[in-house]
Amino acid sequence: MTALVTLRNVTKSYVRGKQKVEVLHGVDLSIETGEFLALMGPSGSGKTTLLNLVAGLDQPTSGEVLVAGDRIDQLSRGSLSDWRARHIGFIFQFYNLLPVLTAEANVEVPLLLTSLSKSERRRRVQLALELVGLADRARHKPNELSGGQQQRVAIARAIVSDPTLLVCDEPTGDLDRQNAEEIMNLLQALNRSQNKTIVMVTHDPKAAEYASRELHLDKGRLTNDARRAA
Amino acid sequence: MKMFRQIGAVTGMNFRSLPQRVSTSLVVVIGIAGVVAVLVSVLAMSTGLIQTMENTGREDRAIVMRNGSIAETSSALDRDSARLIVDGAGIKRDAQGEPILSAETMRILSLRKKEDDSEVNAILRGVGPKLQQLRPELKIVEGRMFQPAVTEIIVGKSAHAQFKGLNIGDVVTSRGANWTVVGIFETGGDAHESSLMTDAETLISIDKRGAFQSVTALLESPAAFQAFKDSLSSNPGLSVDVVREREYYQQQSKTLSTIISVIAYVVGGIMAVGAVFAALNTMYSAVSARLQEIATLRALGFGSTAMVMSVLAEALVLALIGGAIGALIAWLFFNGNTVSTSGGGMGQMVFELSVSPQLMILGIVWACIIGVLGGLFPAVRAARLPVAMALRAV
Numbered sequence: 081m082t083a084l085v086t087l088r089n090v091t092k093s094y095v096r097g098k099q100k101v102e103v104l105h106g107v108d109l110s111i112e113t114g115e116f117l118a119l120m121g122p123s124g125s126g127k128t129t130l131l132n133l134v135a136g137l138d139q140p141t142s143g144e145v146l147v148a149g150d151r152i153d154q155l156s157r158g159s160l161s162d163w164r165a166r167h168i169g170f171i172f173q174f175y176n177l178l179p180v181l182t183a184e185a186n187v188e189v190p191l192l193l194t195s196l197s198k199s200e201r202r203r204r205v206q207l208a209l210e211l212v213g214l215a216d217r218a219r220h221k222p223n224e225l226s227g228g229q230q231q232r233v234a235i236a237r238a239i240v241s242d243p244t245l246l247v248c249d250e251p252t253g254d255l256d257r258q259n260a261e262e263i264m265n266l267l268q269a270l271n272r273s274q275n276k277t278i279v280m281v282t283h284d285p286k287a288a289e290y291a292s293r294e295l296h297l298d299k300g301r302l303t304n305d306a307r308r309a310a
Numbered sequence: 311m312k313m314f315r316q317i318g319a320v321t322g323m324n325f326r327s328l329p330q331r332v333s334t335s336l337v338v339v340i341g342i343a344g345v346v347a348v349l350v351s352v353l354a355m356s357t358g359l360i361q362t363m364e365n366t367g368r369e370d371r372a373i374v375m376r377n378g379s380i381a382e383t384s385s386a387l388d389r390d391s392a393r394l395i396v397d398g399a400g401i402k403r404d405a406q407g408e409p410i411l412s413a414e415t416m417r418i419l420s421l422r423k424k425e426d427d428s429e430v431n432a433i434l435r436g437v438g439p440k441l442q443q444l445r446p447e448l449k450i451v452e453g454r455m456f457q458p459a460v461t462e463i464i465v466g467k468s469a470h471a472q473f474k475g476l477n478i479g480d481v482v483t484s485r486g487a488n489w490t491v492v493g494i495f496e497t498g499g500d501a502h503e504s505s506l507m508t509d510a511e512t513l514i515s516i517d518k519r520g521a522f523q524s525v526t527a528l529l530e531s532p533a534a535f536q537a538f539k540d541s542l543s544s545n546p547g548l549s550v551d552v553v554r555e556r557e558y559y560q561q562q563s564k565t566l567s568t569i570i571s572v573i574a575y576v577v578g579g580i581m582a583v584g585a586v587f588a589a590l591n592t593m594y595s596a597v598s599a600r601l602q603e604i605a606t607l608r609a610l611g612f613g614s615t616a617m618v619m620s621v622l623a624e625a626l627v628l629a630l631i632g633g634a635i636g637a638l639i640a641w642l643f644f645n646g647n648t649v650s651t652s653g654g655g656m657g658q659m660v661f662e663l664s665v666s667p668q669l670m671i672l673g674i675v676w677a678c679i680i681g682v683l684g685g686l687f688p689a690v691r692a693a694r695l696p697v698a699m700a701l702r703a704v
């Protein structure tokens with residue numbers, strides 16, 4: 081198996097006031113294509129920080145971040161946003177849909193960064209919405225959808241451009257148990273049937289059970305790496 | 311291509327969320343409309359003045375004043391000088407072979423405006439007997455021409471419209487003389503329409519000022535001007551300045567129109583600074599309201615250029631709407647309005663405001679500049695947003 085994500089001795093510090101606070105201390109990590117990784121840990125342990133580094137949203141203070149063959153710690157801000165458009169599908173805790181756009185227009189947003197024709201974009205949007213089971217809600221605005229439905233639209237948006245890696249930060253954090261299970265089933269299906277590599281941050285052990293691998297982060301250090309049979 | 315699609319997409323989203331930001335956006339539109347309306351209407355005054363003055367005077371008429379006089383009002387020519395000027399070269403002659411010219415003198419009359427009863431100074435111009443040959447554009451539109459030696463006057467159309475007591479049959483009293491209005495004239499919308507005219511000899515004999523102030527002569531052609539000028543300058547008995555009539559009036563209006571333009575730009579400029587701050591404030595709050603959206607789009611891979619352009623585009627569209635409204639207000643309410651002003655030795659002068667297409671375009675250009683200045687810093691803020699940080703701030 082080839083490593084899709086490799087982190088070598090990655091540290092990340094924030095400057096708070098005059099103080100420099102290191103929140104990740106020399107993290108080494110390797111994620112293979114096709115894995116569904118759950119990154120667990122208490123609040124404030126640095127999960128989001130780590131995820132942002134993998135997703136090219138932020139740069140490490142030191143260390144190497146290699147994703148999909150690119151040393152993204154060395155990319156400029158401008159090329160990093162192009163890189164994200166090509167490689168990363170995002171799923172956020174609060175869905176982050178654009179409130180003025182319909183479900184289908186929201187799903188289409190990442191495709192506006194490609195050179196696909198309008199009809200091709202429409203076809204892919206339709207497919208993605210069908211995949212998440214929301215084809216009948218295509219014309220609805222986010223505020224006309226439930227939380228679970230909004231998150232499914234967000235998942236459709238994350239997969240519509242067929243990215244290399246899906247990153248999810250607490251994707252069920254804002255949902256009730258039943259909706260959370262639906263979302264986790266959907267993510268698991270994407271991983272299993274479409275071989276999507278997924279990195280998911282969660283502090284919910286129930287959600288983590290759907291993953292193929294569990295990693296724990298504690299005060300900026302990785303502990304307790306566990307793999308589950310698929 | 312991809313860049314335009316990005317900008318278009320982000321701008322489209324911004325506009326779709328505009329309805330939620332109507333009131334702050336209206337501030338920008340109204341502010342800019344105000345700036346443009348003021349700028350354009352004040353500049354319309356100087357444009358109107360210039361247009362009126364450009365209509366006044368002809369290339370083939372020359373005006374002769376005492377050497378060193380800036381304006382007719384400060385000039386004086388005695389009868390000997392006036393007689394010598396008659397012999398100048400290049401003056402057109404009438405059927406009887408007499409040179410066509412008019413030795414003129416001016417008095418200030420105190421009149422009242424119809425509009426607000428305020429006192430204004432109007433010009434009463436004493437003219438020679440060949441007035442109508444000299445000024446074929448002068449037409450009596452009501453009543454008749456004045457008779458010499460009997461204190462009759464004719465009044466210009468604009469003067470009649472603006473000032474009290476100038477109907478036919480009315481009597482204007484000044485320095486003990488009673489002038490009876492016998493006719494109303496027009497001169498094709500030039501500066502003379504704001505004045506009154508009578509016989510020069512009558513005017514001089516009444517206040518016993520034995521001098522003319524200027525002589526206006528009709529030349530054989532515009533090209534005859536140089537010969538005319540040279541013949542007078544080389545005459546040792548004369549000490550006069552000779553200018554083309556058209557140039558004279560343009561010169562007279564120059565100072566005033568410059569002052570008006572300066573006022574327009576200063577007042578417009580001060581208001582524009584205010585409008586820039588209003589736009590700045592509005593666009594900052596528009597960006598703040600959308601920080602989450604901007605961060606999301608940036609995460610999905612939209613570039614910072616698209617963010618800058620979309621904020622600028624919104625500011626520009628608001629500015630364009632404001633600019634168009636302002637220019638339209640200026641045009642609807644002020645184009646063709648008459649104003650009267652005194653200055654440049656012209657006495658009270660009446661002219662029309664002229665909101666020309668060029669002025670409206672100028673106003674809209676100002677609006678765009680205000681929009682871009684107001685949108686620039688908020689746009690840069692949108693572009694510089696630290697994405698990871700903004701995504702946390704839910």
Ligand SMILES: Nc1ncnc2c1ncn2[C@@H]1O[C@H](COP(=O)(O)OP(=O)(O)O)[C@@H](O)[C@H]1O
Pocket residue numbers: 094095096103121122123124125126127128129130699
């Ligand atoms: N932009 C920032 N500036 C300063 N401190 C930050 C910033 N972002 C995160 N932190 C701090 O880094 C630590 C890890 O945060 P985070 O990665 O969000 O943890 P988690 O996602 O596990 O809850 C926390 O103590 C948090 O306060």
Ligand SMILES: [Mg+2]
Pocket residue numbers: 127128129249
């Ligand atoms: Mg977190």
